[in-house]
Amino acid sequence: MALIGSAPAFAFTATTAGSKLTTQGNEGHRYARVYDTSADSRSAKGEYNRQASPGETRNLWNSSGNGTVAKSGDGSKIIRGRACRQEQWSPDSCGAWKAN
Template identity: 55%
Template sequence: MTKKLAVRTAVVVLGLGAVIGSAPAFALTSSTAGSTAYTSTTSATDDTMNVSDTSADSRAAYGQYKRQANAGTTLNLWNKSGSGTTVSASDGSRIFTIRACRQEQWDSDTCAGWVA
């Protein structure tokens, strides 16, 4: 084996090892009229929940989500800051399902389906 081929082989093997050995980070996104909820990875063991208000309609946007640390509990992150704003929350565990919601004034709230 030539020196050049050996170097290429080593680079490929090291690159594959880095990809296979790293923890996967999957961002979740959910949207409904007036609200977008999404996750961002803070670290290998922590995700941040984000909720953006996407409509100037005088209704609050919020996201519902579940974390691995308390999988049986549905958490809510409210954004009452107005159109064009985003609020975020992180508490030290991974998020495995989310959905975006919008508060309705005289009816049941509008929520997208759960995304995992």
């Protein structure tokens, strides 16, 4: 049986300590959202690749504090992403890449 009327809104979530990245939007996850999930004075970051430019890793920072969210602009389908947390004197710590 076919559904008529709307495209499915598939999404994925990637997490690491202090940060969560989600995708959202019909027609293939066109928005990224980065949530700061810890009161640790570190920024949350999402790294992701879009279908239109798969070789370009984009960064979406959330520096607004625990319990806040940052949203990307509209674009082509997000094909993979991961959540990261800012580290002060070391490279940022990131979780595993999630792909769709």
